[in-house]
Amino acid sequence: MNIVVCVKYVPDAQGDRTFTEDNTTDRAIDGLLSELDEYAVEEALKLTEGGDGEVTVLTIGPADAAEAIKKALQMGAHKGVHVLDDALHGSDAPATSLVLAEAIKKITDGKPELVLTGLASTDGTMGVVPAMVAERLGLPQATQLSTLExxxxxxxxxxxxxxASETIETSLPALVSVTDQINEPRYPSFKGIMAAxxxxxxxxSLADLGVDAGQVGLANAWTAVETFTARPPREQGEIVTDEGDGGTKLAEFLSKAKLI
Known part of the structure; x- marks a missing residue:
């Protein structure tokens, strides 16, 4: 089975996130393969263990996004595809799904078998792109799966x-998105790092996919960030001395903060 895994290069969640002058996410900071996408990569590798098939990792993004592909290859993926084009800057979910769908068609000669994605990106956290890609490819979708057979x-x-829990069934070809409950992603071994x-x-580029630049980018996005406010600095917490009325003071504090 040949599997295409869609992954994303995202800002490191441990670092300070900010926006650029055009109110798009600043990607000129340390980034990495989205943690939630690692589960999709791992599941693809499990499905192709023993030499039965091939895993192609697909990403869209600036030059640094190649690091996301690199990590997946170190884990064991067989090859990667990076869609890199300045016109993509600021693209929203519909535009992203369009480019991903066209790239998947090109990778698979128009005959995808299985497309895997993570639950959502850790920067945008929208979770709608998998469904959009499935619709554009005309594939059945099984999303947010915690197990896969x-x-x-x-x-x-x-x-x-x-x-509750529900069982989802469909037939191949299909698109499947998985959650962080499905497996435990492997760490790249030294052998894997060298092999990558x-x-x-x-x-x-967009031209390679036959996608018009007028269909993507910030100027053509259906949604955009108009303003943003930096997170305020952390303030020192309030210390309450318990003199027998600690419970009452705690309840008053939570009530004042409208938490209860």
Whole structure:
């Protein structure tokens, strides 16, 4: 089975996030492969263990986004594709899904077998791109799966929510998004790190995909950030001395903060 895994290069959640002058996410800071996408990469690797198939990692983003592909290749993916084009700057979810869909068509010669994604990116956290890509490709979608089983051309998985769990079934070809409950992503081994240096990575532009620049980018986005406010500095917490009335003071504090 040949699997395409969509991944994203995101700002490090441990660092300070900020925006640029045009109110888009500042990506000129330390970044990494989105943690939630690592679970999709791991699941693809598990499905192709034993030499049965190939895993292609696909990403869209600036030059530094190649680091996301690099990490996936070190984990064990076979090859990567990086869609790199200045016109993509500021693209929203519909534009992103368009480019991903066209790239998947090119990777698979128009015949995708299985497309895997993470639950959502850790920067945008929208979670709608997998469904949009599936719609553009005309594929059935099984999203937010905590388990995944493939038998023949049948796909089966469990989706968990706060109230209940449900079983999702569909047939291949399909698009599946997975949660962080599905597996434990492997750490790249020294052998994997060295092997990744020899694995092929192709870089494509919008022209290579036949996508008009007028369909993507900040100027053509359906949504945009108009203003933002920096997070205020952390203030010293309030210390309450318990003299037998600590519970009452705590309740008053929470009530004042409208937390109860």
């Amino acid at each position: 493939i038998s023949g051309d049948q796909v089966k998985g469990r989706r968990d929510n706060d109230a 240096k020899k694995k092929p990575v192709e870089t494509w």
